[in-house]
Amino acid sequence: MVDWTTIVEQYGPTVWRTVNRLVPSIADSEDCFQKAFISAWKFSQTQRIRNWQALLRRMATARALERCRELIRHRGRLTALPDAGLIDKRLRDPADNILAMELEERLRFALAEIDHREAEVFCLTCLEGFTYREVGAQLGLSVNHVGVLLNRARSTLQEKLGHPLSPVLERSK
Numbered sequence: 001m002v003d004w005t006t007i008v009e010q011y012g013p014t015v016w017r018t019v020n021r022l023v024p025s026i027a028d029s030e031d032c033f034q035k036a037f038i039s040a041w042k043f044s045q046t047q048r049i050r051n052w053q054a055l056l057r058r059m060a061t062a063r064a065l066e067r068c069r070e071l072i073r074h075r076g077r078l079t080a081l082p083d084a085g086l087i088d089k090r091l092r093d094p095a096d097n098i099l100a101m102e103l104e105e106r107l108r109f110a111l112a113e114i115d116h117r118e119a120e121v122f123c124l125t126c127l128e129g130f131t132y133r134e135v136g137a138q139l140g141l142s143v144n145h146v147g148v149l150l151n152r153a154r155s156t157l158q159e160k161l162g163h164p165l166s167p168v169l170e171r172s173k
């Protein structure tokens with residue numbers, strides 16, 4: 001029997017950071033947070049869970065990307081929260097902070113437009129810090145396939161954004 005109270009207490013903050021990093025509002029983050037745990041519960045009904053944290057981060061990433069796609073389809077515009085960051089905002093120069101926030105908003109749009117598998121691999125490796133092996137285990141892919149998808153995602157994102165993603169890509173090295 002799974003003790004969901006303990007799981008939510010233990011992994012809730014991680015799930016929250018994951019969804020809050022990707023979606024533009026608190027309400028959307030709350031929805032994705034709940035959907036991530038519901039998805040994990042449904043998954044746990046059919047399979048034994050070996051790594052709850054990895055599963056929940058994967059589910060949170062998937063739900064957040066789905067929400068970004070919905071927002072783009074329905075509203076056509078996302079607004080960024082100042083504290084919900086994809087990019088490290090500990091930059092000293094205010095101009096660098098503004099550029100980082102603009103890149104963050106453009107990155108959200110671009111992630112919502114690219115292939116969902118590539119976006120998920122990009123988020124899990126570059127934003128969540130999973131290794132290729134961990135991503136492969138979570139998504140049922142080989143390590144090489146994860147690398148290929150990540151390379152495609154980076155190339156597509158750089159093309160869509162018009163410049164390298166150095167502030168984001170540095171985290172995944």
